[in-house]
Amino acid sequence: MNSRYLKLSAVAAVAALAAACGSRPRTSNAIDNISIGIQGYEFGPAVSKVILNLKEPVSSLDTSKAKLLTAGVERAISKSYLSDAEGKAVKEGQSSDYATLELQVNYSFEDPSGNASPFHYNLSTLMNEWAPSYPVSVNNLVVDHQQALSKEADAINHRVSAELAAFTKRDSYSGSYTNPLTQQKEKLTLNYAAYEPKQLKKGAKNPLLIWLHGQGEGGTDTDITLLGNEVTALVRDDIQQHFTAADDRKESGAYVLAVQTPTYWMDEGDGTNGAGAGVSRYTEILMDTIKAYVQSNPDIDSSRIYLAGCSNGGYMTLNLALHYPDYFAALVPQATAYSYYSFERNPDGTYKKTADQTAGSAGFVKDxxxxxxxxxxxxxxxxPIWFVHAANDQIVQPSDYALPVYKALVDSGADNKWFSYYESVPSADVDGVDYLGHWSWIYFFNDQVGGVQDVEKVKNSPALTGFAASNAEKGGPAAATVGGQSYTNVFDWLNSQHK
Structure with a gap:
């Protein structure tokens, strides 16, 4: 028997054995592309998963020896499964050419380099932007028990987010307006994103909650607005369930509209961040944008339009209401930068500034x-107004802004005015993390605004001594009481306010 025949027989025997054992030859599978799954957190956005587009479908994954890095930071894989292109798991036993790796999300305020954030903070504009690149590296991901796959790619332009996708309406509004500083006509455009749940359109009219972002979320990309502050939390069930339709208490939910300014809400006409003691250049266009959106959506209950915002947006919440007080049903200004005091101006109307640019002063000079x-x-x-602020806010110091503004209102006899005042802003997402005191809006998005200050104590105490900050009491020892009804949640209170 010749050697060639023996070799062919051996090959045939191996093939027969492989077939009998149910195995198959190795394939040339590979990772074609990598997407990052973005989720909003109280500290901003994070990459909570990576979605791998495979060259060929597979039936199983093994991550026991896999190593994954995002933005140069090694990430722990908490869960893995076959999925669709959006990262949603397929049915058990079903193969797919997509695999999703869920990641453990960590956050450090002191050492942000390890956070692997997809955001970059631009120090020249003082605004958040998407990082210019976001490298992802996957090594030793075993598929179908036999092949280890690896891939490196820049995923910054391959982003997936179900939370962002929930804001189905994306549009802009433009017009010509008079600049309050120069008195010249200028063309302005505001972008916006809106959450419009389909089920709400089938029933009674529903409320609208408008969100105005802080300093860092301006620009022309509304995803920055939705993720820089955790606006995505407003569409989650735990907050949506607080809102009910006008004539049907069984139907829950509210529309959410987030409007974005190209610069800052506190821009009075020169393109800079003002002191909160003047009129925003975006006052008229913001009102026109809101009216146009409401007019385009007949399901919105025009008697229950609520306005909320933080920092710059907290300023704009009060500024807009002062110009259009009959339009809104209630306000929730948070860490509001609307000033109680006035400041010195230059001959051209801009603010005078000193060399002191420390947080909380920004060089502005009281007059x-x-x-x-x-x-x-x-x-x-x-x-109706419900303020939220933290006592250790060093950026918008409450003693110059929210506290005296609130006291002036209640001292005047105005009712249905409430103030949740916290000592500090600890994290609810990450153990042991304390945020800047300025970030008091986190309580709002975490659905933790409940207690309020004792109104009578604030009124009857000299200066600002009647305020008593309290984290344990969720902002204060009292409850917001209107018409004999007490509220221990700001969203329940909002839902009951009518114009």
């Missing part, structure tokens, strides 16, 4: 007068 005067108090007297 000894009050900006929140009797006329403003009278204008807001009948409008």
């Amino acid at each position: 000894g007068g009050l900006y929140f005067d009797e006329e403003k108090i009278k204008t807001l007297s009948a409008l």
Whole structure:
């Protein structure tokens, strides 16, 4: 018997044995592309998963020896499964050419380099942006028990987020307006994103909650607005369930509209962040944007339009309401930068500044007068307002902003005015993390705003001594009480406010 025949027989025997054992030859599978799954957290966005597009479908994954890095940071894989292109798991036993690796999300305020954030903070504009690149490296991902796959790719332009996708309406509004500083006409455009649940359109009219972002979330990409502050939390069930339709208490939910300014809400016309003691250049266009959106959606209950915002957006919440006090049903200004005091100005109307640019002063110089005067108090007297602030806020110091503004309102006899005042802002997502005191809006998005300050104590105490910050009491020892009804949740209170 010749050697060639023996070799062919051996090959045939091996093939027969492989077939009998149910195995198959190795394939040339590979990872074609990598996407990153983005989720909103109280500290901002994070990459909570990676989605791998495979060259060929597979039936199993093994991550026991896999190593994964995002933005140069090694990440722990908490879960893996076959999925669709959006990262949703397929049915058990079903093969797929997509695999999703869920990641453990960590956060450090002191050492942000390890956070692997997809955001980059631009120090020249003081705004968040998407990182210019986001490298992802996957090594030794075993598929079908036999082949180890590896891949490196820049995934910054391959982003997936079910939370962002929930904001189905994306649009803009443009118009020509008079600049309050230069008195010249200028063309302005505001972008916006809206959450419009289909099930709401089938029933009674529903409320609208408008969100105005902080300093870092301006620009032209509304995803930055939705993720820089955790606006995505407003569409989650735990918050949506607080809102009910006008004539059907069994139907829950609210529309959410997030509007974005190209610069800052506190921009009074020169493109810079003001002191909160003037009129925003976006006052008229913001109101026109809101009206146009409401008009385009007949399901919105025009008697229950609520306005909320943080920092810059907290300023704009009060500024807009002062110009259009009859439009809104209630306000929730948070860490509001609307100033109680007025400041010195240059001949051209811009603010005078000193060399002191430390947090909380920004170099602005008080001129000894009050900006929140009797006329403003009278204008807001009948409008329901619930303030949120933290005592250790060093960026927008409460003693110059929210505290005296609130005291002036309640001292005047205005009712349905509430203040949740916290000592500090600890994390609810990450153990042992304390955020900047300025980030008091986190309580709002975590659905933790409940207790309020004792109104009578605030009124009857000299200066600002009647305020008592409290984390344990969720902002204060009292409950917001309107018409004999007490509220221990800001969203329940909002839902009951009608114009």
